[in-house]
Amino acid sequence: METIIEVRDLAKIFHSRGRKIVAVEHVSFDVRKGEIFGMIGPNGAGKSTTFSMLTTLIKPTSGSIKVAGFDVNKEDDKIRPIIGIVPQKLSLYSDLTARENLEFMGKLYNVPTNLMDERIDYYLKLVGLENHADRFTGGFSGGMKQRLSVICAVLHEPQIIFWDEPSTGLDPQTRQAIWKLAKKFNGEGKTLIFTTHYMEEADNLCDRVAVMNLGKMVALDTPANLKEISGSSNLEEVFMHLTGEEVRD
Ligand SMILES: Nc1ncnc2c1ncn2[C@@H]1O[C@H](COP(=O)(O)OP(=O)(O)O)[C@@H](O)[C@H]1O
Ligand SMILES: [Mg+2]
Numbered sequence: 001m002e003t004i005i006e007v008r009d010l011a012k013i014f015h016s017r018g019r020k021i022v023a024v025e026h027v028s029f030d031v032r033k034g035e036i037f038g039m040i041g042p043n044g045a046g047k048s049t050t051f052s053m054l055t056t057l058i059k060p061t062s063g064s065i066k067v068a069g070f071d072v073n074k075e076d077d078k079i080r081p082i083i084g085i086v087p088q089k090l091s092l093y094s095d096l097t098a099r100e101n102l103e104f105m106g107k108l109y110n111v112p113t114n115l116m117d118e119r120i121d122y123y124l125k126l127v128g129l130e131n132h133a134d135r136f137t138g139g140f141s142g143g144m145k146q147r148l149s150v151i152c153a154v155l156h157e158p159q160i161i162f163w164d165e166p167s168t169g170l171d172p173q174t175r176q177a178i179w180k181l182a183k184k185f186n187g188e189g190k191t192l193i194f195t196t197h198y199m200e201e202a203d204n205l206c207d208r209v210a211v212m213n214l215g216k217m218v219a220l221d222t223p224a225n226l227k228e229i230s231g232s233s234n235l236e237e238v239f240m241h242l243t244g245e246e247v248r249d
Helices: 047-054 076-082 098-108 113-126 142-154 172-187 199-205 223-230 235-243
Strands: 003-016 019-032 036-040 062-067 083-086 160-164 191-196 208-213 216-221
Touching: 003 047, 003 191, 019 047, 019 191, 019 208, 019 216, 036 047, 036 172, 036 199, 047 062, 047 160, 047 191, 076 083, 083 142, 098 113, 098 142, 113 142, 142 160, 142 172, 172 191, 172 199, 191 199, 199 235, 208 223, 208 235, 216 223, 216 235, 223 235
Parallel strands: 036 191, 036 208, 083 160, 160 191
Antiparallel strands: 003 019, 003 062, 208 216
16 A cells, blocks of 8 residues: 655654753554545643644644655645544634635635635534535534535545544544544545544544554554454453553643
8 A cells, every 4th residue: 555644753842941842752654545544642741742743733843744655844834635524623714704714724725716605605514514504603513614624625625634542532423423424525535534533433434543652652453453463352452552551641
């Protein structure tokens, strides 16, 4: 299978109030074109920081990343148009309507003007927001915001979708809808990378799962292999085994 993302010896160190925080270190992995790749790990493991580097939002301290063959340090302008990002902290304009948010994102990502309305209507319907198109998003529920955020991210038909914690804090119905959506996008040939701390989600959705702990990638395999290797019947056990029982705040 073709490689679409190549990460080598990645590190990110933050300096905050005189303290050095090693958020990510010695991380190397490949993502294959067309797969659903999951990153799991406790709070503070470095998942979002890794995402920010892969999506050109922040620069690595060291190491290299190639996305679709483009170097994040030198060719970030070539990467941005082919990826879609749904951040952990959703960034919608609360005093704009759903449609206005979509139009703004569409313009930022150069969606052709003659396709804009049609595409917006298609995606609003896809996530069941067609009757809320002209409401301010400030009044939306968490699930509605999550659904709107993902269609904001795919309006320009990216090859790769980065989705940071798609279903945290959402009800089971919305979670199921999100899984269906992820599978639909993947069925269209898009590569999906998402983070989660729901083992069930990783197990159901992912072709391969990377486990992160304290800034490092401690395992990477199919859910089935991860379970087999550690002799566990479920991914939660594998996860606890790899990341320990200490609670992270
Ligand atoms: N901008 C930042 N400045 C300082 N520390 C940060 C910053 N972003 C993340 N961190 C720290 O890096 C570590 C990894 O965070 P993060 O990548 O958000 O983890 P996760 O997404 O797995 O919960 C944490 O200790 C976090 O506090
Ligand atoms: Mg995070």
